[in-house]
Every structure is written in C-alpha cells, then in structure tokens.
Amino acid sequence: MICQECKQRPATMHFTKIINGEKTEFHLCEHCAQEHGDVFMFHGNAGFSLQNLLAGLLNFEAPTKGAKQNAFQSIEILQCERCNMTYNQFAKIGRFGCSHCYHTFAKQLQPILKRLHSGNTTHAGKIPRRIGGSIYIRKQIAHLKQKLQELIAREEFEKAAEVRDQIRLLESRVSKHGEEG
C-alpha cells in the first residue's frame, strides 16, 4: 500500500479515526504521519508516549494557541522551592521533579487530574501502614460518615446511632494526634 498523502513512499502507519461513530481510515508513511497534526497518535519506534500526549495536555500554548494563553500566563513563573522545577518545565516533560511539586502546582494540577482520571481528584486506595496512621483513621471516619447518611436515608436510626458513636470515638482519637499530616 502506498501513502495516500504523498503517494510515493509505502504506507507504514494505519490509523482508524472514530469521531461520533463515524469511521475514517488513513494509510500514511511515517513522514506524512508526523506532519499530520490530528493523527499524531503513533510515530515510529519513539512511540506514542503518554508523556508526549500529557505534555500536550499541560502545555496550553502549543495546541490551542490564543484564547487560553493569557489566563495561564501567571503560571509560568511558578517554581517549586524544593527542586526548582518551573511549571513550564513540568508542562514540557509531563513529569514532576519531587513530591513537593504536587503542593506547589496544586491549583494547576486539579483540572489536569480531572482530565487524566475521568473526573477523580481524591485518592481512594491503599494507605501506607507506617506513616499513614492518622490519615487511616480520618479515611475511616469519612467512610463511616457516608454510611451514616445512607442509614439515615433508609431510616435505620438505631444502626445510625451506633455509627455516630463510632465516628465520635475515632474523632476524639484524631484530635489527640493533633493537626499532623
């Protein structure tokens, strides 16, 4: 098969684009595929890497040009005090320099996390055993509070009272721990 774009080189890249159920097929050579902005999913062995895609997501200038640029200009000066990474650097490589970056770029990160993790921004999984002591209790409280609401909704007030007592007990333990973590 010959590349449908330049009609010279053999087509080595085959794309299927589906937009709103409408299927379009492309057969391109590596060269033309790279020039094709909207079907940049794969390019050669360097591969379509999540990092590249992500950098596109983070770098508001390049892909959208214009409109959004001004709103985000102030971000460019943002710099992590621990590893000296700037937001611009992060946007370029799609990776943070240290764990403190999550704190430094917290505001900008929120919408990105939403896009990457289908709307989620809060961890709901494992908590490290050793350093996670008080966090673990607070998670438990959050879980119990949810349960409490469910019980009240179902008008199971006796059980609800039990859960409420459990919450109080845990809360008193956390307040003894103080405001850490």
Add this chain to the structure above:
Amino acid sequence: MSLEKFLNTAVSSWMNQEGPDSDIVLSSRIRLARNIVDYQFPTVFGNEEAQHIVQQFEQTFARQSHPVVGRFELLKMNELQTIEKRVLVEKHLISPHLAEDCPFGACLLSENEEVSIMINEEDHIRIQCLFPGLQLTEALEMANALDDWIEMHVNYAFDEKKGYLTSCPTNVGTGLRASVMMHLPALTLTQQMNQIIPAISQLGLVVRGTYGEGSEALGNIFQISNQITLGKSEEDIVEDLKSVVQQLIAQERMAREALVKTLNIQLEDRVFRSYGILTNCRVIESKEAAQCLSDVRLGIDLGYIKNISRSILNELMILMQPGFLQQYAGGALRPNERDVLRATLIRERLKMEERKAMEGDENDVR
C-alpha cells in the same frame, strides 16, 4: 550452548506454567509505583541521590530473604551488557526506559522471576509481579505484601488527598497499573477487535501491543490495562479490568466456536500451513513468525494439533526476539542473520516437542 540448556536458563516460570484461563490469557501483571519522600524524583535527581537509593536497596533488601518470594538478586544497569539488558526487557522483567536511559537504574529480581522491583526508573521504586494466566488478584496480593515489606524500611511520598505521589501525574493515587496479556486470534480474524478496542478505551482501559506503548499487536497478542489510578481503590481497579477481560474471554471463545463451525477445514488448513512454515522455514522475520505461532497456538487450543504444549507461543514469542537470539548466538547478529537463527531456533524447539511426544507414546505402549 545447547538449545535445551539455553531454554532452561531463558524461560521464566510464568512462560511455561499454566494459570486460570490460560488458553486465552497468557499473563497477568501488577505494577506499583512508589517514591521515597526525601529524594527528588528520578526526572531531576543528581547522581549522588541516585547512588544512595541503589545502595540503600543493596544493603537492606538484596541480602534479605522475603518470607514468600524468597531471595532477591540485585542487578545494576551499568554493570550489565547491552544484550543482557535487552533480554530482561524482552522477558518483560524491566522496562526499555530502565535499560536504555537510567545509568543508575537497578532491579531486584526474585529467583523465579515472578517479581522484579525496578529502582530509579521513572519513579524510585516500581514493584512488578508477573503471573501466568488470569491471576490479577493473586498478583495484587503479592505486590501489596512486597509494598508493605519495603515500607518497613522506607518512607514513601504520600499525600492524604493525592495518594502515592508519582513522577508522572498519570500514575498518582494508587500508582497501580494492572495489565493482562491476551491471545485473541479469533476476534482479530473476524475483525471484531476494531470495534472492541474503542469500546474498551471508553471504560478507562487501554489496549496495546505486546511490548507496551506504540508497539503493534504481534501474533494477535493484546495487552489490556487500566488508565485511571486516582479515585478508585486497588481492588476496584483490578475488578473492573477483570470483568472486561472475562467478557473478552467469553467473546473470543464464541468467535472460535463460530470459526470452527463456519470454516472448519479452511481454519484447519491455515493452522497446518503455519505449522508447516514453522517446522520447515530457513529464514523468518519476527512478524511472520508471530502470526504463524498464533495460528499454531490456536490450532492447539482447538485440538487440531496435538502433542505440542500450549506454552510454545508464550515461550517462542519471547525467545525469537532480537536480544534473546543474540544471547543464544553468543554475540551481535545482523538482522538477516537473526532471521536465519530465528528459523533454526523455532524448528529445533518444535522438534523437541515432537521428540517428547514420541517418547510419551512409547511409554504408553509399555
């Protein structure tokens, strides 16, 4: 080196052991990404920090024996030959990134090669468990146990709201990537994969070729993994993936049945033609070899071919990769030399199966 001896050293346990649903699921893998709180991420850290982390692992973990997994061996990337590293990549024990771009990278490898812990890759620590067949839950349990084991000696970078902090925000939260390698020849042959892949990606899962991002699905082998790591518990992530995998298994089985019903003799013909190529070829490229191996494996699963063990696909798909061929040859090979050696290796490996089958028959007679 004789082929048998080479195989003994080259084949990891997950490649030739059977697991649940291993007619379709070749392997299950769990990866946990973790970072150490006081160090900068490998993206920017200095050599000193990097060496310090490797030292810490060498002193604390390489000499210890884990109660379940057993002993670990520490492999440092800068002490390995290029071919050795390539072999580890082809066995899926380390990532290409660790092998090529991480001079201070290292890997703690368990004796049975089920567990590999990469150090100083994109994150400081990446725990990886690889099991045969569909065993995601088992692999997750093992990874969790190792995670706790490491946490006894290391302070993880963890945030109450964001979970485990990773170098790349695509992994933050659980740091978990669960993936399953599936052989889906009937769905591919009936062109259903074209519809299935977009449907799967809408569920927050990704479908890729055998060797990760950007690689094509050689030999009808697809890798399916979760995309979302934040906002879901580890168990939910694994359950969601599992339920999709189970549906795919059911669909693949249905497609196989339909194929047998509608084009029985043509399918049998295709299988045996491929078998003929593999047992007689003198030069073969990896793409053709992968397709033929996939056909033969399908033939074994459908009962057309008897006396060949199923694991032949898992095993040869890996052994015929450039790195392995060069290790077998004991030196660098040009691409056309590889194609010749690949053909020889596959032929001899299949002959071993025939011999085994004949010995088995003789025993039956006695």
